[in-house]
Amino acid sequence: MQENSLRKMQDADFLYKKIVAMSSSFFIDDTIGEVERFREEANLLLNGIRGTDAVIGIFDHLNYTPVLEVGEKEFWGELPEVPQAERMIQIMSLLEKEYLTFFTDSVKWFTGVLEDIPFEHRMNIQIFHCGIRYKLLDGKPICLFSKGSPIHYDENRKFNYTFNYVQNINHLLKKNFREYWIRISHGENSEYVHTFHSQDKLYSNKDLLSVREKEILKLIADDLDTKEIAEKLYISINTVGNHRGNMIDKLGVRDSTALVQMAKMAGMI
Structure with missing residues (x-):
């Protein structure tokens, strides 16, 4: 869907x-x-x-x-x-x-x-x-x-x-x-x-979405998991999770998959 x-x-x-x-x-x-x-x-x-x-x-x-x-x-x-x-x-x-x-x-x-x-x-x-x-x-x-x-x-x-x-x-x-x-x-x-x-x-x-949030979201869209994103950006796993949660809450989407879809539809990534 x-x-x-x-x-x-x-x-x-x-x-x-x-x-x-x-x-x-x-x-x-x-x-x-x-x-x-x-x-x-x-x-x-x-x-x-x-x-x-x-x-x-x-x-x-x-x-x-x-x-x-x-x-x-x-x-x-x-x-x-x-x-x-x-x-x-x-x-x-x-x-x-x-x-x-x-x-x-x-x-x-x-x-x-x-x-x-x-x-x-x-x-x-x-x-x-x-x-x-x-x-x-x-x-x-x-x-x-x-x-x-x-x-x-x-x-x-x-x-x-x-x-x-x-x-x-x-x-x-x-x-x-x-x-x-x-x-x-x-x-x-x-x-x-x-x-x-x-x-x-x-x-x-x-x-x-902030520049950092978009950076993380692009990596989510590239199918990297939380640990891989944290290692790539030299930040903690908790920081990645917090950014993901903030983006989901801000755009009102159900989950990470919907987050990527919505950001692409709205031209944010």
């Missing part, structure tokens, strides 16, 4: 590159010109990774609404038909009660972050959200991980549309983890990072 989560993310990244290439011929004055043709061609591409645990689409940030969704009925269930402008309100109605302020809080923060990014750093922007919980009409719990990547920039390197990949990661997170976190990376090598974690309510220009 966890390997499948990462594979779908890799497939989505591959399709994103195709969508970006395709979108250049459809945008006119920073809006989608031939919407229906764009929708048809994007649907053909996105159908390749549709499934019951993921929904893929294109989101309009000016009007705060999806202009294209693939796999939405399998993912969200049979919801009543509503006008496109009301789609996000419908999805927000499924939020569990402790997350009701997520959208307003995250949009406010996200807007501020984008405004503060200098022109020369406005490239390779990626937006990750993790841990938002919903309950579908049939009672099924959904815990979201999403990745958004701009598909079109204007002359000031501002964007109106993102390619969005959203997946149910209920199987990767601890049931009692009721927090959420956001990560934005950008720059020529995605070297600049902005984060928010609901546990401490802190907005930061530092990553969710």
Whole structure:
């Protein structure tokens, strides 16, 4: 299940590159010109990774609404038909009660972050959200991980549309983890990072994981055990264990395997 989560993310990244290439011929004055043709061609591409645990689409940030969704009925269930402008309100109605302020809080923060990014750093922007919980009409719990990547920039390197990949990661997170976190990376090598974690309510220009934690996590991903990692980094076994536990707690994942998967999905390693 966890390997499948990462594979779908890799497939989505591959399709994103195709969508970006395709979108250049459809945008006119920073809006989608031939919407229906764009929708048809994007649907053909996105159908390749549709499934019951993921929904893929294109989101309009000016009007705060999806202009294209693939796999939405399998993912969200049979919801009543509503006008496109009301789609996000419908999805927000499924939020569990402790997350009701997520959208307003995250949009406010996200807007501020984008405004503060200098022109020369406005490239390779990626937006990750993790841990938002919903309950579908049939009672099924959904815990979201999403990745958004701009598909079109204007002359000031501002964007109106993102390619969005959203997946149910209920199987990767601890049931009692009721927090959420956001990560934005950008720059020529995605070297600049902005984060928010609901546990401490802190907005930061530092990553969710420290340099040392990432170093240890990469070795975990390379299948080294705790003793081997301790010897390689000249630290104690207890120190390795403490770092591992801190990373698991911070990201809210179930175990070390889920930790590696989540870090890769969110671009941290």
